[in-house]
Amino acid sequence: MEDNWTGTSTVPSRGLYPHQWSWDSAFIAIGLRHLSPLRAQTELETLLGAQWGDGRIPHIVFNPSVPLDAYFPSPDFWRSSTAGRAAGAPRTVQTSGTVQPPVHALAAWLVHRADPGLSRARGFLAGVYPRLAAWHRYLLHRRDLGGAGLASVVHPWEQGMDNSPCWDAPLARVAPAPARSFRRADLDHGAPEDRPTDLDYGRYVRLATDYRDGGYRDGGYRDGPGAGGAFAVEDPAFNALLIASEHALADIAGELGATGTARRARAERLTGVLIERLWDPARGMFFCRDLRGGGLVPERGVSGLVPLLLPTLPGEVAGALVRTLSGPHFGDGTRLVPSYDLRGEAFDPHRYWRGPAWFNTGWLLERGLRVHGERERAGALREAMLDTADASGFAEYVDPYTGEACGAAGFSWTAALTLDLLE
Numbered sequence: 001m002e003d004n005w006t007g008t009s010t011v012p013s014r015g016l017y018p019h020q021w022s023w024d025s026a027f028i029a030i031g032l033r034h035l036s037p038l039r040a041q042t043e044l045e046t047l048l049g050a051q052w053g054d055g056r057i058p059h060i061v062f063n064p065s066v067p068l069d070a071y072f073p074s075p076d077f078w079r080s081s082t083a084g085r086a087a088g089a090p091r092t093v094q095t096s097g098t099v100q101p102p103v104h105a106l107a108a109w110l111v112h113r114a115d116p117g118l119s120r121a122r123g124f125l126a127g128v129y130p131r132l133a134a135w136h137r138y139l140l141h142r143r144d145l146g147g148a149g150l151a152s153v154v155h156p157w158e159q160g161m162d163n164s165p166c167w168d169a170p171l172a173r174v175a176p177a178p179a180r181s182f183r184r185a186d187l188d189h190g191a192p193e194d195r196p197t198d199l200d201y202g203r204y205v206r207l208a209t210d211y212r213d214g215g216y217r218d219g220g221y222r223d224g225p226g227a228g229g230a231f232a233v234e235d236p237a238f239n240a241l242l243i244a245s246e247h248a249l250a251d252i253a254g255e256l257g258a259t260g261t262a263r264r265a266r267a268e269r270l271t272g273v274l275i276e277r278l279w280d281p282a283r284g285m286f287f288c289r290d291l292r293g294g295g296l297v298p299e300r301g302v303s304g305l306v307p308l309l310l311p312t313l314p315g316e317v318a319g320a321l322v323r324t325l326s327g328p329h330f331g332d333g334t335r336l337v338p339s340y341d342l343r344g345e346a347f348d349p350h351r352y353w354r355g356p357a358w359f360n361t362g363w364l365l366e367r368g369l370r371v372h373g374e375r376e377r378a379g380a381l382r383e384a385m386l387d388t389a390d391a392s393g394f395a396e397y398v399d400p401y402t403g404e405a406c407g408a409a410g411f412s413w414t415a416a417l418t419l420d421l422l423e
Ligand code: 9WN
Pocket: 012, 017, 021, 023, 024, 059, 157, 160, 161, 162, 186
């Protein structure tokens, strides 16, 4: 974490991801608060400094001193300050135009609690609260593409689990950009068999290009097919994190002397909507809803377990999630929770979000187990994560059976969340 600190924020990894990423920074701040509460506050403030006028927090904030060819897509692809002008993109800092899961209010609240004295002296919560509120407003209104109250993602990068098999069906409708029209910088640092395929990348590039060329406008699903893009999905983890962050915003409002009652009520109501829209009682987990194709995507991804985090989940839903977590699809002989169904056809223990275990989802599930009183299971997961993080050199992700390191080494959120588990 020291090596990856730039002075105002932390890169996920020096080689593969040399800029600031949105949900990485939230997880990093959660760990950083134990090392330096000031740095943790700064991490979030830097990210929020790149917020767009419409409230979106971009998924990447580019470091201008890093060469353009170090990461693809680079600022000259996104062209945020020109293409995003109508959506209020900042003029001086270059960013992507897509978003990532809203872990930020939760992170801000946890960071505050690590050193309330410093936080109050710096006016930390008073400074971030209006920005976080605008971020949630953006997601709950502009991104309510399904009209039921949940936020949709319009690109797999937004949900953060880029090549999850949950995206295979919705992505299959997207015509890939020609392979020669872009150059993948990720393959300079990562093994091709651990990364998304070229076909996936072609589709990612097409979706991002169309979003950019439409001025990063968020069209309504009800405006007809094509409005707002070919890809629109309601994802359980993205929405669960939004709801958990609404609860955190209620806490923050309380600390600032306001009342968080309306936010708390909204979080509880959205928990009900999440269950109505995405819960499958027969399979005991949540699924993604594909707004363009219609219906739930039948793939079991770890995203469908993350709502365990929610405090007001009915007992039978929480109980079923705990059983699924330790059952044949996620718990059969593994050390850590895989990102995808062990029995699924697309399962691959090394390829990115198609099977490997990641530490951020592990951290969220450990927290969810504790929220629902599953102390023993939480303790076992915590121990396994601590051992594996250390033994893998704080790998980006690991083989869920063996713990073998995959992806980047010295990955920031692995280190940060390890620190948090140690506290
Ligand atoms: C695209 C930075 C990010 C994480 C994502 C992870 C990966 C980027 C990439 O790295 O995505 O955003 O280039 O593959 O999937 O969750 O935030 O660590």
